[in-house]
Amino acid sequence: xxxxxxxxxxxxxxxxxxxxxxxxxxxxxxxxxxxxxxxxxxxxxxxxxxxxxxxxxxxxxxxxxxxxxxxxxxxxxxxxxxxxxxxxxxxxxxxxxxxxxxxxxxxxxxxxxxxxxxxxxxxxxxxxxxxxxxxxxxxxxxxxxxxxxxxxxxxxxxxxxxxxxxxxxxxxxxxxxxxxxxxxxxxxxxxxxxxxxxxxxxxxxxxxxxxxxxxxxxxxxxxxxxxxxxxxxxxxxxxxxxxxxxxxxxxxxxxxxxxxxxxxxxxxxxxxxxxxxxxxxxxxxxxxxxxxxxxxxxxxxxxxxxxx
Ligand code: PGA
Numbered sequence: 001x002x003x004x005x006x007x008x009x010x011x012x013x014x015x016x017x018x019x020x021x022x023x024x025x026x027x028x029x030x031x032x033x034x035x036x037x038x039x040x041x042x043x044x045x046x047x048x049x050x051x052x053x054x055x056x057x058x059x060x061x062x063x064x065x066x067x068x069x070x071x072x073x074x075x076x077x078x079x080x081x082x083x084x085x086x087x088x089x090x091x092x093x094x095x096x097x098x099x100x101x102x103x104x105x106x107x108x109x110x111x112x113x114x115x116x117x118x119x120x121x122x123x124x125x126x127x128x129x130x131x132x133x134x135x136x137x138x139x140x141x142x143x144x145x146x147x148x149x150x151x152x153x154x155x156x157x158x159x160x161x162x163x164x165x166x167x168x169x170x171x172x173x174x175x176x177x178x179x180x181x182x183x184x185x186x187x188x189x190x191x192x193x194x195x196x197x198x199x200x201x202x203x204x205x206x207x208x209x210x211x212x213x214x215x216x217x218x219x220x221x222x223x224x225x226x227x228x229x230x231x232x233x234x235x236x237x238x239x240x241x242x243x244x245x246x247x248x249x250x251x252x253x254x255x256x257x258x259x260x261x262x263x264x265x266x267x268x269x270x271x272x273x274x275x276x277x278x279x280x281x282x283x284x285x286x287x288x289x290x291x292x293x294x295x296x297x298x299x300x301x302x303x304x305x306x307x308x
Contacts, residue, residue: 003044008070010037011049015067016135018057041066071139078140085280091120093282098126098136099146100200102164102225103269105244106299107146113298114289121282129223131198137274143283145272146290148200155275161290165243165264166204167257171233174256182260184214191219191237193228205240208265229255240265244301 013023014034024031042049049063059067085093099107104127111123126142134152136142148164150156168187176182176190195202209216219237222228225245232239233254243264249255271290273279279287295301 003041007037007041007044008066008073010034011041011066012070012074014038014050014057015059015063016139020057075140079278082278082280085282086278088281090118090281090285092122093120093280094122094124095144095280095282095286096124096126096142097144097146097286098128098133098142100133100148101127101129102148102201102242102245103127103146105225105242105247106301109299110290110295114286117289118282118285121285129196129198130200130203137272140274140277143273143280144286147270147272148204148267149270150272151203156272157275157277158270158272159291160268161271162269162295164267164269166201166208166240166267167243167246167264168238168240168260169229169232169246169249169255170238170258171235172253172256174238174258176258177256180259182258184212184260184262187216187238187260188214190217192216193231193237193239194218194221195225195228196221196223199223201240201242204265204267208262212262242267247301 010023010027010029013026014020017023017026020031020034020038023029024034027034038049045062045066047062048060049066050057051060052058107125107127111125115121115123126136128136130148133145133147134150134154137145137150137154137156146161150158170177176186194205220231222231225241228239228241229246229249231237233249238258243257246255246257250257271287273283273287
């Protein structure tokens, strides 16, 4: 058969998302480019791999077989890469990491210090939300992931490395700004801007509110921390975010943290990889760096950022 690895990669992405559009986004391709690759693969194989039922696409029986074998093949390739990386040692090593969008507020500083210490390691960084990070871990696509507590039951090695408290933010001059020990129930009278449903911040917030039996009024769902902060500043509502996202705004007084009973919601950041994964020397160096350094001091992060 004459199909290419690239066609298999595109096919796997469409199969994973059950969507040509999302695969195109993930692979930074246009949707027609994705469709062409899948069509060519189908022509080589001589069988349809997807079928459309209603608005959704589904794998055919042949598609399921191709998915099964390409998954195994990509696992093997990654293992080959890991073995070769290990042979290279630190110099010339590569490190492919992914971080939660909320961590992006300090990840560049962290990587800058690491890079100065290990200038020979080539770094690749992906920034995305909790749900996508779980998919990356499941597919064993990253050396290391920095994220909030993984909830799904994958076989993972999960070690905390820093505090990640969630706080209620408001614009300056908000009627609750001067109040102390605001009762939790009082929040039900406000409108809240929420992250998208695949966000770890959103999941943790929902769990906390459910435990306390509080229902919040949601004004808008916004998938970026930066856009949430802007909307809060513009008076569209309050929000619950990680303190790491608001360092700058706290310093400049553009946003403030409300003193609400039960807050901050305690969370931690975790360094995560598949259990049993063969960490390359570069990945081990990064893991030791994250776990051994006093990161709040190194990063100069705010008063909430005490070491786990
Ligand atoms: P997120 O990150 O809200 O950007 O998904 C936090 C997490 O992983 O919990």
